[in-house]
Amino acid sequence: MNTIYFDHISATPLHPAVKEIMINFIENDNFGNPLSQHQIGDAAVEALEGARGQVAQLINAKPEEIVFTSNGTESINHAIKGVAFAKFKKGKHIVSTNIEHQSVARTLRVLMKLGYQVTAIPVDKYGLVDPNDVEKAITDNTILVSIMHANNEIGTIEPIAEIGKITRAKNVLFHTDAVASGGNISIDVDELGVDLLSIAANQFYGPSGVGALYIRPKTEIFPLIDGGTQENNRRAGTQNILGIVGMGKAAELARIEMPQRTEHLLKLKKAFVEKLNTLDEVHINGHPEISLPGLVSVSVEYVEGESMMIMLEGEGICVSTRSACAAGSLRASHVLVATGCDYVTAQGTLIFSFGVGNTLGDIDKAFAALTRSVAFLRSMSPLYKKK
Amino acid sequence: MRYILNYYAVFKEGLMQYSETVMDHFKNPRNKGTIKNPDGIGEVGNPICGDMMKIMIKVEDERIVDIKFSTLGCGAAIAVSSIVTDMAKGKTLKEVMKITNKEVAKTLGELPKNELHCANLGADALHMAIIDYYNRIAGKQKDASKEKVDYIGKRKGKCYCPYCDTVFLNETLFCAKCGKPTARENK
Numbered sequence A: 001m002n003t004i005y006f007d008h009i010s011a012t013p014l015h016p017a018v019k020e021i022m023i024n025f026i027e028n029d030n031f032g033n034p035l036s037q038h039q040i041g042d043a044a045v046e047a048l049e050g051a052r053g054q055v056a057q058l059i060n061a062k063p064e065e066i067v068f069t070s071n072g073t074e075s076i077n078h079a080i081k082g083v084a085f086a087k088f089k090k091g092k093h094i095v096s097t098n099i100e101h102q103s104v105a106r107t108l109r110v111l112m113k114l115g116y117q118v119t120a121i122p123v124d125k126y127g128l129v130d131p132n133d134v135e136k137a138i139t140d141n142t143i144l145v146s147i148m149h150a151n152n153e154i155g156t157i158e159p160i161a162e163i164g165k166i167t168r169a170k171n172v173l174f175h176t177d178a179v180a181s182g183g184n185i186s187i188d189v190d191e192l193g194v195d196l197l198s199i200a201a202n203q204f205y206g207p208s209g210v211g212a213l214y215i216r217p218k219t220e221i222f223p224l225i226d227g228g229t230q231e232n233n234r235r236a237g238t239q240n241i242l243g244i245v246g247m248g249k250a251a252e253l254a255r256i257e258m259p260q261r262t263e264h265l266l267k268l269k270k271a272f273v274e275k276l277n278t279l280d281e282v283h284i285n286g287h288p289e290i291s292l293p294g295l296v297s298v299s300v301e302y303v304e305g306e307s308m309m310i311m312l313e314g315e316g317i318c319v320s321t322r323s324a325c326a327a328g329s330l331r332a333s334h335v336l337v338a339t340g341c342d343y344v345t346a347q348g349t350l351i352f353s354f355g356v357g358n359t360l361g362d363i364d365k366a367f368a369a370l371t372r373s374v375a376f377l378r379s380m381s382p383l384y385k386k387k
Numbered sequence B: 001m002r003y004i005l006n007y008y009a010v011f012k013e014g015l016m017q018y019s020e021t022v023m024d025h026f027k028n029p030r031n032k033g034t035i036k037n038p039d040g041i042g043e044v045g046n047p048i049c050g051d052m053m054k055i056m057i058k059v060e061d062e063r064i065v066d067i068k069f070s071t072l073g074c075g076a077a078i079a080v081s082s083i084v085t086d087m088a089k090g091k092t093l094k095e096v097m098k099i100t101n102k103e104v105a106k107t108l109g110e111l112p113k114n115e116l117h118c119a120n121l122g123a124d125a126l127h128m129a130i131i132d133y134y135n136r137i138a139g140k141q142k143d144a145s146k147e148k149v150d151y152i153g154k155r156k157g158k159c160y161c162p163y164c165d166t167v168f169l170n171e172t173l174f175c176a177k178c179g180k181p182t183a184r185e186n187k
Helices: A016-027 A039-058 A072-086 A102-113 A131-137 A160-170 A241-276 A305-314 A325-331 A334-338 A343-347 A360-378 B002-013 B020-027 B075-088 B093-097 B101-108 B117-136 B142-155
Strands: A066-069 A093-097 A117-121 A142-146 A173-177 A196-200 A211-215 A282-285 A295-300 A349-353 B040-046 B051-060 B063-072
Touching (some): A016 A241, A039 A066, A039 A241, A066 A072, A072 A102, A072 A142, A072 A173, A072 A211, A093 A102, A117 A131, A142 A160, A160 A173, A241 A295, A241 A360, A305 A360, A305 B020, A305 B075, B020 B075, B020 B101, B040 B117, B063 B075, B063 B093, B075 B117, B093 B117
Parallel strands (some): A093 A117, A093 A142, A142 A173, A173 A196
Antiparallel strands (some): A066 A211, A196 A211, A282 A295, A295 A349, B040 B051, B051 B063
């Protein structure tokens, strides 16, 4: 049975060219420490700085503005905690939204315990933030605005550029969690007007365990990890050079191949959404236009997401569901609930995220399997009445 | 060595880990459907919690002669419905009242820890169907069900920690007893 992988929002497979460059890097015995002042160290520096340039180019930044981290979560923690700690004398108010990823939400929760105030801005039914709400939420005490670029559950892309204009006018630092969007849609840090931006390699066919944080020059920020002088004193600890080399290549490929990838993903998404619309009582979450090209979040009434997921897995189709079935009311997706979705519907949600390796044939197979599992599960659902 | 094993158990907890028995009952559920004019209906859970289980019984001479379920929930909840109805079929009401959550869980084999509460749902629904039957024939044999009514009352409409089963009075971010996160992120 062939596996069909529709969970690219969790991790993407390595691009063959990324795999190749990483294998070569290992085979060439590049083990050096970039801080060593000899030729072995220099080889590591070369690899590191080459990758830094490639990543910078992906988001239209300068190489020196890129800090390599261990993943998207670390980048986000670094951005938020780093600014909060550096500016704690100036203010303790942070503005965010109520659809952020856990790595933002839980970081903010910790800061709240330390006495910071957080304003979580609500979203509309598509998951969009109103920039006016952001403007109203900013006070004299505000030190940071952190709003995600694209939502990882429903795919909606936030109006970051408009919010960036507001934060600049108000002279407040602005971080965007671009982990779900980085390498998948075009990003220009100047256009977006952000001071900090987080991305992760495993979202664009690079390896996992490596991410990057863009820091605009002169941004007041503390390191998250203290120690040596690596990453220009902004992130201590010897870098994951192998991962970084992979990330650099993946960033270069993402930049070059982006138009073709987007076209392919949109074709798959359109075909899948058209099919989903033929099922009765299903809802497609997120904004119909302003969203990630390869992500479809669908809520199926009268069934539970996890049971659908297991049935699809039985047919070799890998998808994800945000809601872990177990936890009672407490586990419905906070993103879907924030968009006004009721708890019952939120529990019956599946996230299909396509990748460059998927085909229209995969879509047909997945849809057929989904139709079967929905019919099977509805046949024993106490809420479902045939229309 | 023990340390390593414990660590592994913690690691495994988060993963989907259904036994073969659970998968079999999930894929080929026994007794699914409804009964026309049932003698008793037991309904537990709440779709808000992600699980809802409805069990219908037909009783003759204090014995369950037919039993059907309909369930909205995860794989474990469906498997529990299937097995609990199988366990009850043909048994006397007294015998069925003695079926405990532990027994259901044991029959099913290993359930992921955060889905153990699904096993509780099964026995609860079963007992409620029988209590409903007793209530319908009114007045008779009330004593037999008294203890169980109490027990169900304690859980009804509540949500509990998926890991340690503690009942919450209010929505909380972390379970007060075992410290595991439970909640929706910021409200």
